[in-house]
Amino acid sequence: MARQLIVLDRDGVINWDSEAYIKSPAEWRPLPGSLTAIARLSAAGYAVVICTNQSGLARGLFSLHDLSAIHAHMDRAVRAAGGRLTAIFVCPHGPTDGCPCRKPLAGLLRGVEQYFGISLRGQPVVGDSARDLEAAQRVGARTILVRTGNGERTLTNKIAKPSEVYPNLAALTECLLKETR
Numbered sequence: 283m284a285r286q287l288i289v290l291d292r293d294g295v296i297n298w299d300s301e302a303y304i305k306s307p308a309e310w311r312p313l314p315g316s317l318t319a320i321a322r323l324s325a326a327g328y329a330v331v332i333c334t335n336q337s338g339l340a341r342g343l344f345s346l347h348d349l350s351a352i353h354a355h356m357d358r359a360v361r362a363a364g365g366r367l368t369a370i371f372v373c374p375h376g377p378t379d380g381c382p383c384r385k386p387l388a389g390l391l392r393g394v395e396q397y398f399g400i401s402l403r404g405q406p407v408v409g410d411s412a413r414d415l416e417a418a419q420r421v422g423a424r425t426i427l428v429r430t431g432n433g434e435r436t437l438t439n440k441i442a443k444p445s446e447v448y449p450n451l452a453a454l455t456e457c458l459l460k461e462t463r
């Protein structure tokens with residue numbers, strides 16, 4: 283296990299988000315600097331974990347096979363940049379399914395805790411939406427908002443209060459790496 287762990291939302295943090303959903307590897311496009319940021323975190327010993335709601339599965343917009351292909355494409359892009367994804371946790375349910383793993387509930391993050399045998403209390407959990415921050419707050423994590431994706435809208439709506447705000451994943455990474463020096 284790496285000496286530190288960071289949990290990232292996917293859409294809007296690592297890659298461009300789409301109101302029409304990311305349905306294929308061709309639609310998955312990294313945000314500027316995100317792959318390099320993950321590579322830098324990996325090199326510094328962070329276990330980089332993704333927790334992502336993917337209600338497009340429940341809505342029938344893409345299949346589990348499609349999602350696996352998207353994640354394989356993302357993983358190859360991260361590796362090509364020199365990074366490593368340690369794990370990907372997915373909630374495949376829709377917003378009305380009542381699933382405890384769907385953010386803003388804490389089930390995905392509890393799954394991370396169980397899988398790694400650790401507490402996320404005080405660990406960085408990064409998102410671009412209120413639901414990401416609410417889930418992080420429920421486990422006592424360090425709630426970090428990036429202004430990419432839905433971040434600006436989340437910040438102006440003041441639905442959830444992040445402990446920290448950064449322009450993007452690259453800026454956050456710079457800060458985290460300064461802290462660990």
